[in-house]
Amino acid sequence: MNGTAEEPAMYDENRVRTLAAEGVRLGGSLLEVLHMVQNDLGYLDERVVPIIADMLNLSKAEVQGVISFYRDYREKPPAATVVKLCRAEACQAVGAERLVAYASKRLGIAIGESSADGQIGLEQVFCLGNCALGPSGMIGDRLIGRLDEAKLDSHLDPLLRSGG
Numbered sequence: 108m109n110g111t112a113e114e115p116a117m118y119d120e121n122r123v124r125t126l127a128a129e130g131v132r133l134g135g136s137l138l139e140v141l142h143m144v145q146n147d148l149g150y151l152d153e154r155v156v157p158i159i160a161d162m163l164n165l166s167k168a169e170v171q172g173v174i175s176f177y178r179d180y181r182e183k184p185p186a187a188t189v190v191k192l193c194r195a196e197a198c199q200a201v202g203a204e205r206l207v208a209y210a211s212k213r214l215g216i217a218i219g220e221s222s223a224d225g226q227i228g229l230e231q232v233f234c235l236g237n238c239a240l241g242p243s244g245m246i247g248d249r250l251i252g253r254l255d256e257a258k259l260d261s262h263l264d265p266l267l268r269s270g271g
């Protein structure tokens with residue numbers, strides 16, 4: 108992977124063409140090709156749409172429609188630090204929804220949004236493999252269990268002070 112959630116790759120048309128061509132060569136579906144490109148760039152820049160449409164012999168509207176429909180695809184660069192909160196069943200049973208509501212209020216953004224300065228993003232995930240220690244979440248690359256409001260604040264406060 109060329110870029111990471113913290114550091115998206117620069118847009119590079121040749122790289123997008125190479126990735127898409129590799130996806131097509133491997134027999135990948137549109138969804139798989141989009142994942143390959145997003146995994147590398149960090150998001151799906153609108154400039155990738157005509158390239159992928161052309162390579163898969165689809166219309167631009169079809170490609171854009173899929174990108175817009177699936178929440179897994181990001182159309183904007185990810186925030187510098189992404190807070191991911193698990194909303195799957197085991198975490199829900201121990202207060203995940205309350206925690207999501209609290210995080211959303213504390214950060215002033217909804218799930219799927221980033222702060223205006225692009226420093227902090229809030230996302231939902233469905234199981235982090237840490238069910239026994241729920242509610243679970245990730246802040247950046249760090250997996251954190253037994254989250255509650257106070258513990259979440261202890262991780263968010265330094266980020267909010269430093270601007271991300």
Ligand code: FES
Nearest residue numbers: 193198235237238
């Ligand atoms: S259900 Fe949340 S970590 Fe598995």
